[in-house]
Amino acid sequence: MSTAEKFLQMGLAILLFVAVVAVVLLVAGRFKGRNGDRAVALAFLLPTALALGVGLVYPALRTIYFSFFDAQGQSFAGFDNYQQIFTDSDQLTVLRNTVLWVVITPFLATGIGLLYAILVDRAKFEKAAKALIFLPMAISFVGASIIWKFVYEYRPDQGSIKQIGLLNQLWTMVGGTPQQWLLNEPWNNLFLIIVMIWIQAGFAMTILSAAIKAIPDDITEAARLDGVGPIGMFRYITVPSIRPALVVVLTTIGIATLKVFDIVRTMTGGQFNTSVVANEFYSQTFSADNQGLGAALAVLLFVLVLPIVFYNIRQLRASEGR
Amino acid sequence: MATVTFDGATRLYDGSQRPAVDALDLEIGDGEFLVLVGPSGCGKSTSLRMLAGLEPVNGGHIRIGDRDVTHVDPSDRDIAMVFQTYALYPHMTVADNMGFALKIAGKSKEDIRQRVEEAAKILDLTDYLDRKPKALSGGQRQRVAMGRAIVRSPQVFCMDEPLSNLDAKLRVATRTQIASLQRRLAVTTVYVTHDQVEAMTMGDRVAVLNAGVLQQVDKPRAMYDRPANAFVAGFIGSPAMNLLTLPVEGDAPLHLGTFELSLPREGRTALTGGEVTVGVRPEDLTLSADGAGIPVTVELVEELGSDAYLHGSVTGGSASELLVARVDPKSPPEKGSQVHLAPRPEKVHWFDTATGLRLVD
Numbered sequence: 001m002s003t004a005e006k007f008l009q010m011g012l013a014i015l016l017f018v019a020v021v022a023v024v025l026l027v028a029g030r031f032k033g034r035n036g037d038r039a040v041a042l043a044f045l046l047p048t049a050l051a052l053g054v055g056l057v058y059p060a061l062r063t064i065y066f067s068f069f070d071a072q073g074q075s076f077a078g079f080d081n082y083q084q085i086f087t088d089s090d091q092l093t094v095l096r097n098t099v100l101w102v103v104i105t106p107f108l109a110t111g112i113g114l115l116y117a118i119l120v121d122r123a124k125f126e127k128a129a130k131a132l133i134f135l136p137m138a139i140s141f142v143g144a145s146i147i148w149k150f151v152y153e154y155r156p157d158q159g160s161i162k163q164i165g166l167l168n169q170l171w172t173m174v175g176g177t178p179q180q181w182l183l184n185e186p187w188n189n190l191f192l193i194i195v196m197i198w199i200q201a202g203f204a205m206t207i208l209s210a211a212i213k214a215i216p217d218d219i220t221e222a223a224r225l226d227g228v229g230p231i232g233m234f235r236y237i238t239v240p241s242i243r244p245a246l247v248v249v250l251t252t253i254g255i256a257t258l259k260v261f262d263i264v265r266t267m268t269g270g271q272f273n274t275s276v277v278a279n280e281f282y283s284q285t286f287s288a289d290n291q292g293l294g295a296a297l298a299v300l301l302f303v304l305v306l307p308i309v310f311y312n313i314r315q316l317r318a319s320e321g322r
Numbered sequence: 323m324a325t326v327t328f329d330g331a332t333r334l335y336d337g338s339q340r341p342a343v344d345a346l347d348l349e350i351g352d353g354e355f356l357v358l359v360g361p362s363g364c365g366k367s368t369s370l371r372m373l374a375g376l377e378p379v380n381g382g383h384i385r386i387g388d389r390d391v392t393h394v395d396p397s398d399r400d401i402a403m404v405f406q407t408y409a410l411y412p413h414m415t416v417a418d419n420m421g422f423a424l425k426i427a428g429k430s431k432e433d434i435r436q437r438v439e440e441a442a443k444i445l446d447l448t449d450y451l452d453r454k455p456k457a458l459s460g461g462q463r464q465r466v467a468m469g470r471a472i473v474r475s476p477q478v479f480c481m482d483e484p485l486s487n488l489d490a491k492l493r494v495a496t497r498t499q500i501a502s503l504q505r506r507l508a509v510t511t512v513y514v515t516h517d518q519v520e521a522m523t524m525g526d527r528v529a530v531l532n533a534g535v536l537q538q539v540d541k542p543r544a545m546y547d548r549p550a551n552a553f554v555a556g557f558i559g560s561p562a563m564n565l566l567t568l569p570v571e572g573d574a575p576l577h578l579g580t581f582e583l584s585l586p587r588e589g590r591t592a593l594t595g596g597e598v599t600v601g602v603r604p605e606d607l608t609l610s611a612d613g614a615g616i617p618v619t620v621e622l623v624e625e626l627g628s629d630a631y632l633h634g635s636v637t638g639g640s641a642s643e644l645l646v647a648r649v650d651p652k653s654p655p656e657k658g659s660q661v662h663l664a665p666r667p668e669k670v671h672w673f674d675t676a677t678g679l680r681l682v683d
């Protein structure tokens with residue numbers, strides 16, 4: 001297709017869109033009065049509902065349906081796929097890794113973000129310091145993964161070959177022998193998790209810093225007069241005051257971590273026992289041609305994320321209602 | 323319980339030329355209720371915060387009892403403060419708010435509970451001990467803030483405009499409650515307000531500040547009767563004292579319209595410039611029937627029920643020569659009419675216009 005043809009096609013698509021909207025409005029406009037309002041509302045909702053149905057609801061239902069079928073999606077397999085996830089040793093490693101990710105990442109990222117927010121609060125260089133730790137948020141997961149692959153880079157330890165990876169360089173400087181950080185189990189998982197923490201700590205820091213700044217000066221001054229020291233201030237005043245923000249940050253990072261895919265895909269491709277549910281779902285569906293298992297993994301991921309999302313929304317509402 | 327001493331205490335904010343509090347010297351007796359009063363920005367809150375340790379001291383010293391606390395951390399000064407916003411901990415119940423300082427000090431749970439309950443009884447908060455601050459009214463929150471201070475039985479109470487967030491009626495009621503509570507507990511108290519009525523009614527002594535400089539410290543009545551300078555004269559009293567500036571030429575009498583008055587000899591010798599400020603309180607001006615007095619054109623009469631205040635301009639005077647006088651509310655003069663106001667001679671205050679200082683005792 002030439003460029004001109006592409007533009008022609010795009011123009012046609014836009015025209016078609018305008019025509020559909022025009023028809024919808026025209027039809028809706030023919031209704032008058034109270035029913036007319038409803039018809040207009042319906043007319044506007046319908047395209048969205050349709051798009052959601054086609055793009056979200058139908059695929060979700062279809063995925064759940066296929067999770068009960070075999071690799072080719074032809075014969076009914078009952079709970080075999082789910083059974084495989086919870087019994088097969090490879091799949092159990094995937095689950096173990098996912099648990100590692102979800103347990104370590106939110107708490108460490110939030111903890112580091114909170115510590116950082118408190119340390120730089122009202123410091124002279126606060127803005128620059130915050131920009132520095134927030135920057136990773138602006139980098140895509142794939143970009144971040146490539147950066148960290150260089151950090152973890154390994155060159156065979158022989159003769160005059162120099163290490164170009166930052167970590168190995170530092171490691172050899174303190175007298176260690178170069179390590180294949182991304183290959184050695186189970187620590188390689190930890191090195192992947194560090195990338196996620198590097199990205200998410202900035203997010204945690206930003207939200208928590210705003211929450212800390214929202215604590216009235218009077219309250220901290222009253223606490224100081226009540227005899228509270230720095231640690232008591234953190235424990236009795238700061239943390240309780242920002243509790244809603246803490247929960248939102250923890251759960252938001254938790255959700256992002258459960259769905260993590262890019263980092264694993266880019267850095268190890270899920271090899272060396274580093275796969276997680278989202279990555280395994282992709283591998284099974286598109287590389288291993290096991291549609292059924294892929295679908296089951298997708299459903300599992302969905303079921304795992306759901307309660308955190310509910311809790312997150314409830315906390316968000318509770319904090320807004322205060 | 324202890325005395326509080328400000329010894330040349332100075333606070334200079336970064337990037338500012340003029341100190342917010344300039345060499346404040348103030349002695350507050352044991353158990354005394356001292357009110358710091360002044361217009362906004364006069365340094366009264368800053369002085370209080372320096373005493374509490376929330377504001378650094380750039381010069382001079384502050385002592386509580388015999389102890390120099392100039393650079394002591396606020397947590398070690400044994401001071402309780404009541405904030406204008408109350409500054410209650412929103413995540414704690416009323417009981418936890420009041421007992422927090424004791425908990426930090428490592429007191430036993432029974433001890434805390436007992437002292438909180440005693441304070442709650444005094445302040446009529448017993449039914450609200452398990453509530454969070456957001457479930458309380460403004461007046462109740464104010465009492466919790468008071469309770470948090472008295473539970474600790476500190477050496478000094480600091481109160482920073484604790485009544486300014488209450489409505490007018492509650493403010494008057496709480497004013498007397500705080501004053502009587504302080505008498506009962508006999509804890510040295512420094513109370514900051516911009517409201518001169520609060521200052522007059524609550525304090526054992528009143529300290530007036532302006533532009534960071536202490537103007538006068540005295541008992542309310544003495545300050546009212548004998549203000550040390552024109553600023554205090556104009557600030558204390560409501561409605562404010564009439565202050566008129568007149569030129570002085572030799573021994574010639576001074577004129578207000580057709581009314582003549584003469585500056586006493588001791589005042590004349592002390593005068594540094596060519597002008598004098600004469601001050602008369604509204605209640606010290608009386609309507610005279612025989613035409614002896616300052617001729618005044620009535621511009622407005624404010625009727626308050628118990629009192630009426632006449633606002634008028636001196637007939638034949640300059641536009642700035644406006645007077646306020648208290649008149650009988652039963653038969654106030656008509657707007658636009660001509661009256662004569664005679665000042666009580668013994669109640670006329672004389673100030674040097676150049677220095678603002680009082681001229682005649």
